[in-house]
Amino acid sequence: MTTVDSDTAIPSLAGVASLVSERGTVETPTKVDVRGLSFYYGDMRALEDVSIQIPEKQVTAFIGPSGCGKSTFLRTLNRMNDIIPGVRVTGTVLIDGKDIYGASTDPVTLRQHVGMVFQKSNPFPKSIFENVAYGLRINGLAASKTELADRVETSLRAAALWDEVKDRLSASALALSGGQQQRLCIARALAVEPEVLLMDEPASALDPIATQHIEELVFQLKTNYTIVIVTHNMQQAARVSDRTAFFWLGKLIEFDLTSRMFTAPTAKLTEDYVTGRFG
Amino acid sequence: MSRRRRDFVERVVEWALRACAGVSILVTLGIVSVLAVETFQFFREVSPSEFLFGTVWTPLFFQKSFGVLPLVAGTLLVSAIAMAVAVPAGLLTAVYLSEYAPATVRRVVKPVLEVLAGVPTVVYGYFALLFVTPLLQQVLPGLSGFNALSPGLVMGIMILPMVSSLSEDALHGVPRGLREAAYALGATKMQTTTRVVLPAALSGISAAGILAASRAIGETMIVTIAAGQQPRLTANPLVPVETMTAYIVQVSLGDTPAGTLAYRTIFAVGMLLFVSTFMLNLASNWLRERFREEYA
Numbered sequence: 001m002t003t004v005d006s007d008t009a010i011p012s013l014a015g016v017a018s019l020v021s022e023r024g025t026v027e028t029p030t031k032v033d034v035r036g037l038s039f040y041y042g043d044m045r046a047l048e049d050v051s052i053q054i055p056e057k058q059v060t061a062f063i064g065p066s067g068c069g070k071s072t073f074l075r076t077l078n079r080m081n082d083i084i085p086g087v088r089v090t091g092t093v094l095i096d097g098k099d100i101y102g103a104s105t106d107p108v109t110l111r112q113h114v115g116m117v118f119q120k121s122n123p124f125p126k127s128i129f130e131n132v133a134y135g136l137r138i139n140g141l142a143a144s145k146t147e148l149a150d151r152v153e154t155s156l157r158a159a160a161l162w163d164e165v166k167d168r169l170s171a172s173a174l175a176l177s178g179g180q181q182q183r184l185c186i187a188r189a190l191a192v193e194p195e196v197l198l199m200d201e202p203a204s205a206l207d208p209i210a211t212q213h214i215e216e217l218v219f220q221l222k223t224n225y226t227i228v229i230v231t232h233n234m235q236q237a238a239r240v241s242d243r244t245a246f247f248w249l250g251k252l253i254e255f256d257l258t259s260r261m262f263t264a265p266t267a268k269l270t271e272d273y274v275t276g277r278f279g
Numbered sequence: 280m281s282r283r284r285r286d287f288v289e290r291v292v293e294w295a296l297r298a299c300a301g302v303s304i305l306v307t308l309g310i311v312s313v314l315a316v317e318t319f320q321f322f323r324e325v326s327p328s329e330f331l332f333g334t335v336w337t338p339l340f341f342q343k344s345f346g347v348l349p350l351v352a353g354t355l356l357v358s359a360i361a362m363a364v365a366v367p368a369g370l371l372t373a374v375y376l377s378e379y380a381p382a383t384v385r386r387v388v389k390p391v392l393e394v395l396a397g398v399p400t401v402v403y404g405y406f407a408l409l410f411v412t413p414l415l416q417q418v419l420p421g422l423s424g425f426n427a428l429s430p431g432l433v434m435g436i437m438i439l440p441m442v443s444s445l446s447e448d449a450l451h452g453v454p455r456g457l458r459e460a461a462y463a464l465g466a467t468k469m470q471t472t473t474r475v476v477l478p479a480a481l482s483g484i485s486a487a488g489i490l491a492a493s494r495a496i497g498e499t500m501i502v503t504i505a506a507g508q509q510p511r512l513t514a515n516p517l518v519p520v521e522t523m524t525a526y527i528v529q530v531s532l533g534d535t536p537a538g539t540l541a542y543r544t545i546f547a548v549g550m551l552l553f554v555s556t557f558m559l560n561l562a563s564n565w566l567r568e569r570f571r572e573e574y575a
Binding site: 078080083085108109111112115116118120122123124125126134135138139185188189192 | 381382454456457458459460461462463464465466467470474475478479
Protein backbone atom coordinates (compact mmCIF):
# COMPACT_ATOMS: atom_id res chain seq x y z
CA MET A 1 0.00 0.00 0.00
CA THR A 2 2.75 2.36 0.91
CA THR A 3 5.59 2.56 -1.51
CA VAL A 4 8.72 4.52 -0.89
CA ASP A 5 10.52 5.46 -4.01
CA SER A 6 13.38 7.64 -2.86
CA ASP A 7 15.66 6.95 -5.83
CA THR A 8 13.42 8.75 -8.25
CA ALA A 9 12.05 11.22 -5.74
CA ILE A 10 15.24 12.96 -4.68
CA PRO A 11 16.46 14.22 -8.08
CA SER A 12 13.05 15.72 -8.78
CA LEU A 13 13.55 18.07 -5.85
CA ALA A 14 14.90 20.65 -8.27
CA GLY A 15 11.70 22.29 -9.60
CA VAL A 16 9.44 23.71 -6.94
CA ALA A 17 11.77 23.06 -4.09
CA SER A 18 14.67 25.19 -5.30
CA LEU A 19 12.96 28.25 -3.94
CA VAL A 20 12.59 26.56 -0.61
CA SER A 21 16.18 25.49 -0.30
CA GLU A 22 17.59 28.91 -1.19
CA ARG A 23 15.75 31.06 1.27
CA GLY A 24 14.37 28.58 3.79
CA THR A 25 17.80 27.31 4.74
CA VAL A 26 17.52 26.00 8.22
CA GLU A 27 20.12 27.03 10.75
CA THR A 28 18.53 25.12 13.62
CA PRO A 29 18.72 21.32 13.43
CA THR A 30 16.11 19.70 11.21
CA LYS A 31 13.65 17.46 13.00
CA VAL A 32 11.47 16.38 10.12
CA ASP A 33 13.00 16.10 6.67
CA VAL A 34 10.55 15.44 3.86
CA ARG A 35 11.83 14.66 0.39
CA GLY A 36 9.73 14.46 -2.74
CA LEU A 37 6.54 13.33 -1.05
CA SER A 38 3.47 12.67 -3.15
CA PHE A 39 0.19 11.41 -1.79
CA TYR A 40 -2.73 9.75 -3.54
CA TYR A 41 -6.32 9.05 -2.55
CA GLY A 42 -6.99 6.23 -5.02
CA ASP A 43 -6.11 7.78 -8.36
CA MET A 44 -6.35 11.36 -7.18
CA ARG A 45 -3.09 13.04 -6.34
CA ALA A 46 -3.53 15.22 -3.26
CA LEU A 47 0.11 16.16 -2.74
CA GLU A 48 2.74 16.59 -5.39
CA ASP A 49 6.46 16.32 -4.76
CA VAL A 50 6.59 18.12 -1.42
CA SER A 51 10.01 18.65 0.15
CA ILE A 52 10.46 20.56 3.39
CA GLN A 53 12.82 20.66 6.36
CA ILE A 54 10.98 21.33 9.60
CA PRO A 55 13.28 22.72 12.29
CA GLU A 56 13.48 21.30 15.78
CA LYS A 57 11.77 23.07 18.70
CA GLN A 58 10.18 25.72 16.58
CA VAL A 59 6.67 26.32 15.39
CA THR A 60 6.08 25.70 11.71
CA ALA A 61 2.74 26.80 10.27
CA PHE A 62 1.09 25.38 7.15
CA ILE A 63 -1.24 27.81 5.42
CA GLY A 64 -3.21 27.68 2.21
CA PRO A 65 -6.77 27.64 0.91
CA SER A 66 -9.17 24.79 1.76
CA GLY A 67 -8.33 21.59 -0.10
CA CYS A 68 -4.73 22.62 -0.77
CA GLY A 69 -3.43 19.50 0.95
CA LYS A 70 -2.02 21.07 4.13
CA SER A 71 -3.99 18.80 6.46
CA THR A 72 -3.27 15.75 4.35
CA PHE A 73 0.41 16.60 4.48
CA LEU A 74 0.28 17.02 8.25
CA ARG A 75 -1.30 13.59 8.55
CA THR A 76 1.47 11.96 6.53
CA LEU A 77 3.91 12.96 9.29
CA ASN A 78 2.43 10.52 11.83
CA ARG A 79 1.06 8.11 9.22
CA MET A 80 -2.47 8.93 10.27
CA ASN A 81 -3.55 8.50 6.67
CA ASP A 82 -2.68 4.81 6.93
CA ILE A 83 -6.04 4.11 8.53
CA ILE A 84 -7.87 5.33 5.43
CA PRO A 85 -8.22 2.55 2.85
CA GLY A 86 -6.87 3.11 -0.65
CA VAL A 87 -4.22 5.73 -0.01
CA ARG A 88 -0.66 5.69 -1.31
CA VAL A 89 2.46 7.62 -0.39
CA THR A 90 5.68 8.03 -2.36
CA GLY A 91 8.82 9.85 -1.30
CA THR A 92 10.52 9.86 2.08
CA VAL A 93 9.80 11.38 5.45
CA LEU A 94 12.78 11.34 7.79
CA ILE A 95 12.28 12.09 11.46
CA ASP A 96 15.63 12.31 13.26
CA GLY A 97 17.08 10.80 10.10
CA LYS A 98 14.87 7.72 10.23
CA ASP A 99 12.49 6.99 7.37
CA ILE A 100 9.03 6.71 8.94
CA TYR A 101 7.68 4.94 5.86
CA GLY A 102 10.53 2.46 5.94
CA ALA A 103 9.90 -1.21 6.55
CA SER A 104 11.39 -1.07 10.05
CA THR A 105 9.05 1.67 11.29
CA ASP A 106 5.98 0.60 13.22
CA PRO A 107 3.27 3.26 12.80
CA VAL A 108 2.00 2.56 16.33
CA THR A 109 5.40 3.36 17.84
CA LEU A 110 5.81 6.32 15.51
CA ARG A 111 2.60 7.89 16.77
CA GLN A 112 3.87 7.79 20.34
CA HIS A 113 6.67 10.09 19.23
CA VAL A 114 4.59 12.24 16.92
CA GLY A 115 1.48 13.39 18.75
CA MET A 116 -1.54 14.98 17.19
CA VAL A 117 -4.29 17.44 18.10
CA PHE A 118 -7.32 17.56 15.85
CA GLN A 119 -9.50 20.32 14.46
CA LYS A 120 -12.57 19.18 16.32
CA SER A 121 -11.79 18.47 19.96
CA ASN A 122 -12.33 14.76 20.48
CA PRO A 123 -12.06 13.83 24.16
CA PHE A 124 -13.01 10.26 24.98
CA PRO A 125 -16.34 9.88 26.79
CA LYS A 126 -14.43 9.21 30.00
CA SER A 127 -13.31 11.30 32.97
CA ILE A 128 -10.80 14.14 32.62
CA PHE A 129 -8.18 12.04 34.40
CA GLU A 130 -8.78 8.95 32.26
CA ASN A 131 -8.50 10.99 29.08
CA VAL A 132 -4.98 12.08 29.93
CA ALA A 133 -4.07 8.70 31.43
CA TYR A 134 -5.22 6.80 28.33
CA GLY A 135 -2.01 7.08 26.32
CA LEU A 136 0.09 6.34 29.40
CA ARG A 137 -1.93 3.23 30.14
CA ILE A 138 -1.96 1.72 26.65
CA ASN A 139 1.74 2.34 26.21
CA GLY A 140 2.59 1.16 29.72
CA LEU A 141 4.40 4.42 30.47
CA ALA A 142 3.55 4.71 34.16
CA ALA A 143 4.90 2.10 36.55
CA SER A 144 2.71 2.99 39.51
CA LYS A 145 -0.48 4.78 40.40
CA THR A 146 1.41 7.73 41.84
CA GLU A 147 3.52 8.03 38.73
CA LEU A 148 0.40 7.93 36.61
CA ALA A 149 -1.22 10.67 38.70
CA ASP A 150 1.98 12.73 38.57
CA ARG A 151 2.25 12.51 34.83
CA VAL A 152 -1.41 13.36 34.38
CA GLU A 153 -0.88 16.46 36.52
CA THR A 154 2.27 17.45 34.64
CA SER A 155 0.48 17.13 31.32
CA LEU A 156 -2.54 19.11 32.48
CA ARG A 157 -0.21 21.83 33.79
CA ALA A 158 1.69 21.87 30.51
CA ALA A 159 -1.61 22.36 28.70
CA ALA A 160 -2.53 25.22 31.08
CA LEU A 161 -5.62 23.37 32.24
CA TRP A 162 -4.62 22.08 35.67
CA ASP A 163 -5.95 24.99 37.74
CA GLU A 164 -9.34 24.78 36.06
CA VAL A 165 -9.86 21.05 36.51
CA LYS A 166 -7.77 19.95 39.49
CA ASP A 167 -10.86 19.69 41.73
CA ARG A 168 -12.90 17.63 39.30
CA LEU A 169 -10.55 15.20 37.65
CA SER A 170 -13.16 12.45 37.85
CA ALA A 171 -15.83 14.54 36.10
CA SER A 172 -16.69 13.68 32.52
CA ALA A 173 -14.49 15.34 29.93
CA LEU A 174 -17.60 16.07 27.89
CA ALA A 175 -18.73 18.54 30.59
CA LEU A 176 -15.82 20.89 29.80
CA SER A 177 -16.18 23.91 27.52
CA GLY A 178 -14.97 23.71 23.92
CA GLY A 179 -11.68 25.48 24.67
CA GLN A 180 -11.06 23.36 27.74
CA GLN A 181 -11.79 20.20 25.77
CA GLN A 182 -9.22 21.22 23.19
CA ARG A 183 -6.61 21.91 25.89
CA LEU A 184 -7.50 18.52 27.40
CA CYS A 185 -6.77 16.95 24.03
CA ILE A 186 -3.42 18.76 24.02
CA ALA A 187 -2.70 17.48 27.55
CA ARG A 188 -3.64 13.98 26.40
CA ALA A 189 -1.23 14.24 23.48
CA LEU A 190 1.57 15.64 25.69
CA ALA A 191 1.18 12.90 28.30
CA VAL A 192 2.96 10.31 26.17
CA GLU A 193 5.84 12.79 25.76
CA PRO A 194 6.02 13.07 22.00
CA GLU A 195 8.88 14.96 20.37
CA VAL A 196 6.77 16.37 17.58
CA LEU A 197 3.26 17.75 18.04
CA LEU A 198 1.03 18.06 15.01
CA MET A 199 -1.91 20.43 15.33
CA ASP A 200 -4.63 20.42 12.71
CA GLU A 201 -6.46 23.77 12.93
CA PRO A 202 -6.65 23.39 16.72
CA ALA A 203 -8.45 26.68 17.30
CA SER A 204 -10.77 26.82 14.33
CA ALA A 205 -13.85 25.84 16.36
CA LEU A 206 -13.05 28.07 19.34
CA ASP A 207 -13.99 31.58 20.41
CA PRO A 208 -11.30 34.34 20.41
CA ILE A 209 -10.44 33.97 24.10
CA ALA A 210 -10.06 30.21 23.93
CA THR A 211 -8.04 30.70 20.75
CA GLN A 212 -5.72 33.07 22.58
CA HIS A 213 -5.20 30.45 25.31
CA ILE A 214 -4.24 27.88 22.69
CA GLU A 215 -1.87 30.26 20.93
CA GLU A 216 -0.11 31.16 24.17
CA LEU A 217 0.17 27.48 24.88
CA VAL A 218 1.72 26.80 21.49
CA PHE A 219 4.25 29.52 22.17
CA GLN A 220 5.23 27.95 25.52
CA LEU A 221 5.31 24.41 24.21
CA LYS A 222 7.93 25.09 21.56
CA THR A 223 10.67 25.15 24.16
CA ASN A 224 10.22 21.38 24.47
CA TYR A 225 8.45 20.28 21.33
CA THR A 226 8.70 20.59 17.59
CA ILE A 227 5.30 21.93 16.61
CA VAL A 228 3.64 21.83 13.22
CA ILE A 229 0.36 23.70 13.05
CA VAL A 230 -2.13 23.84 10.21
CA THR A 231 -4.22 26.95 10.16
CA HIS A 232 -6.58 28.71 7.79
CA ASN A 233 -6.08 31.87 9.79
CA MET A 234 -3.11 33.85 8.51
CA GLN A 235 -2.98 36.17 11.51
CA GLN A 236 -2.65 33.09 13.66
CA ALA A 237 0.21 31.80 11.55
CA ALA A 238 1.86 35.20 11.82
CA ARG A 239 1.40 35.31 15.59
CA VAL A 240 2.52 31.83 16.60
CA SER A 241 4.93 30.47 14.05
CA ASP A 242 8.63 30.83 13.37
CA ARG A 243 8.32 29.51 9.85
CA THR A 244 5.44 29.30 7.45
CA ALA A 245 4.82 27.02 4.53
CA PHE A 246 2.29 27.97 1.87
CA PHE A 247 0.48 25.16 0.07
CA TRP A 248 -1.56 25.53 -3.06
CA LEU A 249 -3.26 22.77 -5.07
CA GLY A 250 -1.22 20.04 -3.43
CA LYS A 251 2.12 21.76 -3.92
CA LEU A 252 4.40 23.50 -1.48
CA ILE A 253 4.75 26.91 -3.07
CA GLU A 254 6.98 28.64 -0.57
CA PHE A 255 8.56 27.98 2.81
CA ASP A 256 10.42 30.63 4.75
CA LEU A 257 10.72 32.50 8.01
CA THR A 258 7.25 33.70 8.94
CA SER A 259 8.42 37.33 9.10
CA ARG A 260 9.64 37.15 5.52
CA MET A 261 6.64 35.16 4.24
CA PHE A 262 4.25 37.88 5.36
CA THR A 263 6.32 40.89 4.37
CA ALA A 264 8.43 39.91 1.39
CA PRO A 265 7.28 36.63 -0.14
CA THR A 266 9.13 35.48 -3.22
CA ALA A 267 6.33 33.82 -5.11
CA LYS A 268 3.52 35.83 -6.64
CA LEU A 269 0.99 33.23 -5.42
CA THR A 270 2.14 33.58 -1.83
CA GLU A 271 1.92 37.32 -2.00
CA ASP A 272 -1.60 37.16 -3.45
CA TYR A 273 -2.67 34.73 -0.75
CA VAL A 274 -1.19 36.46 2.29
CA THR A 275 -2.55 39.79 1.15
CA GLY A 276 -5.99 38.22 0.78
CA ARG A 277 -6.32 38.50 -2.98
CA PHE A 278 -7.69 34.91 -3.11
CA GLY A 279 -8.27 31.96 -0.82
CA MET B 280 -55.60 21.38 -11.70
CA SER B 281 -57.25 24.33 -9.98
CA ARG B 282 -55.99 25.59 -6.68
CA ARG B 283 -59.17 24.50 -4.94
CA ARG B 284 -59.12 21.01 -6.29
CA ARG B 285 -55.45 20.68 -5.31
CA ASP B 286 -56.17 21.74 -1.74
CA PHE B 287 -59.01 19.25 -1.58
CA VAL B 288 -56.77 16.41 -2.75
CA GLU B 289 -54.15 17.41 -0.20
CA ARG B 290 -56.72 17.27 2.58
CA VAL B 291 -58.04 13.88 1.50
CA VAL B 292 -54.52 12.48 1.42
CA GLU B 293 -53.77 13.88 4.84
CA TRP B 294 -56.91 12.37 6.34
CA ALA B 295 -56.29 9.01 4.69
CA LEU B 296 -52.79 8.90 6.16
CA ARG B 297 -54.09 9.95 9.55
CA ALA B 298 -56.67 7.14 9.42
CA CYS B 299 -53.99 4.57 8.62
CA ALA B 300 -51.94 5.69 11.61
CA GLY B 301 -55.08 5.70 13.73
CA VAL B 302 -55.89 2.07 12.92
CA SER B 303 -52.64 0.78 14.38
CA ILE B 304 -53.14 2.82 17.53
CA LEU B 305 -56.71 1.58 17.90
CA VAL B 306 -55.67 -2.03 17.40
CA THR B 307 -52.97 -1.69 20.05
CA LEU B 308 -55.44 -0.13 22.46
CA GLY B 309 -57.93 -2.90 21.69
CA ILE B 310 -55.41 -5.65 22.40
CA VAL B 311 -54.30 -4.05 25.63
CA SER B 312 -57.86 -3.52 26.83
CA VAL B 313 -58.94 -7.11 26.04
CA LEU B 314 -55.83 -8.32 27.88
CA ALA B 315 -56.60 -6.04 30.81
CA VAL B 316 -60.29 -7.00 31.11
CA GLU B 317 -59.67 -10.74 30.93
CA THR B 318 -56.72 -10.49 33.31
CA PHE B 319 -58.93 -8.59 35.74
CA GLN B 320 -61.55 -11.35 35.51
CA PHE B 321 -58.85 -13.91 36.19
CA PHE B 322 -57.59 -12.11 39.27
CA ARG B 323 -61.11 -11.98 40.71
CA GLU B 324 -60.80 -15.72 41.21
CA VAL B 325 -57.09 -16.20 41.74
CA SER B 326 -55.08 -13.93 43.97
CA PRO B 327 -52.14 -12.09 42.30
CA SER B 328 -49.73 -13.40 44.93
CA GLU B 329 -50.77 -17.01 44.28
CA PHE B 330 -50.26 -16.36 40.56
CA LEU B 331 -46.94 -14.60 40.80
CA PHE B 332 -45.27 -16.62 43.53
CA GLY B 333 -46.88 -20.07 43.26
CA THR B 334 -44.55 -22.83 42.14
CA VAL B 335 -47.03 -25.26 40.60
CA TRP B 336 -48.82 -24.60 37.32
CA THR B 337 -51.68 -27.04 36.65
CA PRO B 338 -54.66 -24.94 35.48
CA LEU B 339 -55.80 -27.62 33.05
CA PHE B 340 -55.81 -30.43 35.61
CA PHE B 341 -58.57 -31.43 37.99
CA GLN B 342 -56.41 -30.24 40.88
CA LYS B 343 -55.96 -26.68 39.68
CA SER B 344 -52.96 -24.65 40.74
CA PHE B 345 -52.07 -21.23 39.33
CA GLY B 346 -48.44 -20.55 40.23
CA VAL B 347 -46.83 -19.04 37.10
CA LEU B 348 -43.22 -19.41 38.24
CA PRO B 349 -42.59 -22.67 36.33
CA LEU B 350 -43.54 -20.92 33.09
CA VAL B 351 -41.39 -17.90 34.00
CA ALA B 352 -38.48 -20.20 34.82
CA GLY B 353 -38.87 -22.03 31.49
CA THR B 354 -38.96 -18.73 29.61
CA LEU B 355 -35.94 -17.33 31.42
CA LEU B 356 -33.96 -20.55 30.97
CA VAL B 357 -34.48 -20.74 27.21
CA SER B 358 -33.92 -16.98 26.82
CA ALA B 359 -30.73 -17.10 28.87
CA ILE B 360 -29.33 -19.87 26.68
CA ALA B 361 -30.30 -17.89 23.58
CA MET B 362 -28.64 -14.74 24.94
CA ALA B 363 -25.52 -16.68 25.86
CA VAL B 364 -25.22 -17.58 22.18
CA ALA B 365 -26.44 -14.38 20.56
CA VAL B 366 -24.73 -11.67 22.61
CA PRO B 367 -21.08 -12.81 22.38
CA ALA B 368 -21.39 -14.05 18.80
CA GLY B 369 -23.43 -11.05 17.69
CA LEU B 370 -21.12 -8.56 19.33
CA LEU B 371 -17.99 -10.14 17.88
CA THR B 372 -19.64 -10.19 14.46
CA ALA B 373 -20.49 -6.51 14.85
CA VAL B 374 -16.95 -5.61 15.91
CA TYR B 375 -15.54 -7.51 12.96
CA LEU B 376 -17.92 -5.93 10.47
CA SER B 377 -17.55 -2.42 11.83
CA GLU B 378 -13.84 -2.26 12.66
CA TYR B 379 -11.99 -4.96 10.78
CA ALA B 380 -13.85 -6.16 7.70
CA PRO B 381 -12.96 -4.62 4.34
CA ALA B 382 -15.88 -2.93 2.61
CA THR B 383 -16.33 -5.84 0.21
CA VAL B 384 -16.72 -8.41 3.00
CA ARG B 385 -19.21 -6.18 4.80
CA ARG B 386 -21.25 -5.86 1.63
CA VAL B 387 -21.59 -9.66 1.45
CA VAL B 388 -21.90 -10.59 5.13
CA LYS B 389 -24.51 -8.06 6.22
CA PRO B 390 -27.21 -9.20 3.78
CA VAL B 391 -26.44 -12.85 4.53
CA LEU B 392 -26.99 -12.19 8.24
CA GLU B 393 -30.23 -10.45 7.46
CA VAL B 394 -31.40 -13.54 5.57
CA LEU B 395 -30.96 -15.46 8.84
CA ALA B 396 -33.41 -13.04 10.41
CA GLY B 397 -35.90 -13.72 7.63
CA VAL B 398 -36.10 -17.51 8.07
CA PRO B 399 -39.60 -18.40 9.38
CA THR B 400 -39.47 -19.39 13.05
CA VAL B 401 -41.30 -22.63 12.38
CA VAL B 402 -38.30 -23.71 10.31
CA TYR B 403 -36.02 -22.92 13.25
CA GLY B 404 -38.38 -24.92 15.48
CA TYR B 405 -38.13 -28.09 13.44
CA PHE B 406 -34.43 -27.49 12.92
CA ALA B 407 -34.07 -27.55 16.72
CA LEU B 408 -36.30 -30.60 17.22
CA LEU B 409 -35.17 -32.79 14.34
CA PHE B 410 -31.55 -31.77 13.82
CA VAL B 411 -30.00 -30.03 16.81
CA THR B 412 -31.55 -32.21 19.53
CA PRO B 413 -30.47 -35.55 17.95
CA LEU B 414 -27.02 -34.06 17.39
CA LEU B 415 -26.75 -32.93 21.00
CA GLN B 416 -28.02 -36.31 22.23
CA GLN B 417 -24.90 -37.93 20.83
CA VAL B 418 -22.81 -35.75 23.14
CA LEU B 419 -25.23 -35.50 26.05
CA PRO B 420 -26.86 -38.91 26.56
CA GLY B 421 -29.16 -37.58 29.30
CA LEU B 422 -30.84 -35.09 26.97
CA SER B 423 -34.60 -35.50 26.56
CA GLY B 424 -36.24 -35.35 23.15
CA PHE B 425 -37.84 -32.11 24.31
CA ASN B 426 -35.56 -29.81 26.28
CA ALA B 427 -34.59 -26.17 26.88
CA LEU B 428 -31.05 -26.43 25.51
CA SER B 429 -31.70 -27.11 21.86
CA PRO B 430 -34.40 -24.45 21.28
CA GLY B 431 -32.30 -22.04 23.33
CA LEU B 432 -29.28 -22.52 21.07
CA VAL B 433 -31.36 -22.26 17.92
CA MET B 434 -33.14 -19.17 19.22
CA GLY B 435 -29.71 -17.70 19.87
CA ILE B 436 -28.88 -18.17 16.19
CA MET B 437 -32.19 -16.61 15.27
CA ILE B 438 -31.65 -13.41 17.29
CA LEU B 439 -27.95 -13.15 16.46
CA PRO B 440 -28.52 -10.98 13.35
CA MET B 441 -30.55 -8.59 15.46
CA VAL B 442 -27.78 -8.24 18.03
CA SER B 443 -25.06 -7.89 15.42
CA SER B 444 -26.96 -5.47 13.22
CA LEU B 445 -27.96 -3.13 16.07
CA SER B 446 -24.54 -3.34 17.69
CA GLU B 447 -22.90 -2.61 14.39
CA ASP B 448 -25.04 0.50 14.05
CA ALA B 449 -23.91 1.57 17.53
CA LEU B 450 -20.23 0.97 16.74
CA HIS B 451 -20.60 2.72 13.43
CA GLY B 452 -22.10 5.70 15.23
CA VAL B 453 -18.97 6.27 17.30
CA PRO B 454 -17.36 9.38 15.78
CA ARG B 455 -14.27 8.82 13.67
CA GLY B 456 -12.52 11.51 15.71
CA LEU B 457 -12.43 9.23 18.75
CA ARG B 458 -10.73 6.48 16.78
CA GLU B 459 -8.23 8.95 15.35
CA ALA B 460 -7.51 10.30 18.83
CA ALA B 461 -6.70 6.81 20.05
CA TYR B 462 -4.52 5.99 17.03
CA ALA B 463 -2.71 9.30 17.42
CA LEU B 464 -1.72 8.31 20.95
CA GLY B 465 -0.08 5.15 19.69
CA ALA B 466 -2.97 2.76 20.26
CA THR B 467 -3.15 -0.41 18.21
CA LYS B 468 -6.31 -1.32 16.39
CA MET B 469 -7.32 -3.71 19.15
CA GLN B 470 -6.66 -1.15 21.90
CA THR B 471 -8.68 1.39 19.98
CA THR B 472 -11.55 -1.05 19.55
CA THR B 473 -11.69 -2.48 23.06
CA ARG B 474 -10.83 0.63 25.07
CA VAL B 475 -12.35 3.46 23.09
CA VAL B 476 -14.90 2.32 20.53
CA LEU B 477 -16.65 -0.40 22.55
CA PRO B 478 -17.03 1.69 25.74
CA ALA B 479 -18.27 4.61 23.68
CA ALA B 480 -20.87 2.40 22.01
CA LEU B 481 -21.87 0.63 25.21
CA SER B 482 -25.29 2.19 25.63
CA GLY B 483 -26.19 1.35 22.05
CA ILE B 484 -24.90 -2.19 22.45
CA SER B 485 -26.85 -2.63 25.69
CA ALA B 486 -29.96 -1.46 23.88
CA ALA B 487 -29.35 -4.14 21.25
CA GLY B 488 -28.93 -6.82 23.91
CA ILE B 489 -32.10 -5.82 25.74
CA LEU B 490 -34.13 -5.75 22.56
CA ALA B 491 -32.80 -9.22 21.75
CA ALA B 492 -33.80 -10.43 25.23
CA SER B 493 -37.27 -9.05 24.68
CA ARG B 494 -37.45 -10.89 21.40
CA ALA B 495 -36.25 -14.13 23.02
CA ILE B 496 -38.84 -13.93 25.78
CA GLY B 497 -41.62 -13.36 23.29
CA GLU B 498 -40.46 -15.99 20.79
CA THR B 499 -43.10 -18.70 20.45
CA MET B 500 -42.71 -21.18 17.63
CA ILE B 501 -39.30 -22.63 18.41
CA VAL B 502 -40.10 -23.35 22.05
CA THR B 503 -43.58 -24.67 21.28
CA ILE B 504 -42.11 -27.19 18.88
CA ALA B 505 -38.87 -28.18 20.57
CA ALA B 506 -39.02 -27.44 24.31
CA GLY B 507 -41.89 -29.70 25.33
CA GLN B 508 -44.99 -28.72 27.24
CA GLN B 509 -44.26 -29.56 30.84
CA PRO B 510 -44.34 -26.59 33.20
CA ARG B 511 -41.48 -27.34 35.49
CA LEU B 512 -39.61 -25.17 37.95
CA THR B 513 -36.03 -26.04 37.04
CA ALA B 514 -32.77 -24.63 35.84
CA ASN B 515 -31.81 -27.91 34.18
CA PRO B 516 -31.59 -27.34 30.42
CA LEU B 517 -31.72 -31.06 29.61
CA VAL B 518 -35.35 -31.76 30.51
CA PRO B 519 -38.63 -30.60 28.91
CA VAL B 520 -39.92 -27.21 30.04
CA GLU B 521 -42.75 -24.94 29.02
CA THR B 522 -42.47 -21.22 28.37
CA MET B 523 -45.18 -18.62 28.78
CA THR B 524 -45.62 -18.35 25.04
CA ALA B 525 -45.77 -22.11 24.52
CA TYR B 526 -48.44 -22.36 27.21
CA ILE B 527 -50.58 -19.78 25.46
CA VAL B 528 -50.32 -21.76 22.24
CA GLN B 529 -51.17 -24.99 24.04
CA VAL B 530 -54.39 -23.58 25.50
CA SER B 531 -55.37 -21.70 22.36
CA LEU B 532 -55.10 -24.87 20.28
CA GLY B 533 -56.76 -27.19 22.73
CA ASP B 534 -60.37 -27.66 23.63
CA THR B 535 -60.49 -25.42 26.68
CA PRO B 536 -63.96 -23.80 26.64
CA ALA B 537 -63.98 -20.02 26.30
CA GLY B 538 -64.93 -18.07 29.41
CA THR B 539 -63.65 -20.62 31.90
CA LEU B 540 -60.97 -19.88 34.45
CA ALA B 541 -58.54 -22.18 32.64
CA TYR B 542 -59.19 -20.17 29.47
CA ARG B 543 -58.53 -16.87 31.25
CA THR B 544 -55.10 -18.04 32.41
CA ILE B 545 -53.76 -17.34 28.94
CA PHE B 546 -54.69 -13.68 29.29
CA ALA B 547 -53.00 -13.42 32.67
CA VAL B 548 -49.89 -15.07 31.25
CA GLY B 549 -50.16 -12.92 28.15
CA MET B 550 -50.37 -9.79 30.29
CA LEU B 551 -47.26 -10.80 32.20
CA LEU B 552 -45.47 -11.41 28.92
CA PHE B 553 -46.64 -8.12 27.50
CA VAL B 554 -45.58 -6.13 30.56
CA SER B 555 -42.10 -7.70 30.63
CA THR B 556 -41.35 -7.23 26.94
CA PHE B 557 -42.81 -3.73 27.05
CA MET B 558 -40.52 -2.79 29.93
CA LEU B 559 -37.52 -4.22 28.09
CA ASN B 560 -38.38 -2.29 24.94
CA LEU B 561 -38.72 0.90 26.95
CA ALA B 562 -35.34 0.32 28.57
CA SER B 563 -33.81 -0.34 25.18
CA ASN B 564 -35.28 2.82 23.68
CA TRP B 565 -34.09 4.85 26.62
CA LEU B 566 -30.54 3.56 26.20
CA ARG B 567 -30.58 4.23 22.49
CA GLU B 568 -31.77 7.78 23.03
CA ARG B 569 -28.96 8.31 25.48
CA PHE B 570 -26.46 6.99 22.96
CA ARG B 571 -27.83 9.37 20.34
CA GLU B 572 -27.54 12.33 22.73
CA GLU B 573 -23.92 11.57 23.46
CA TYR B 574 -22.94 11.79 19.81
CA ALA B 575 -25.53 14.08 18.31
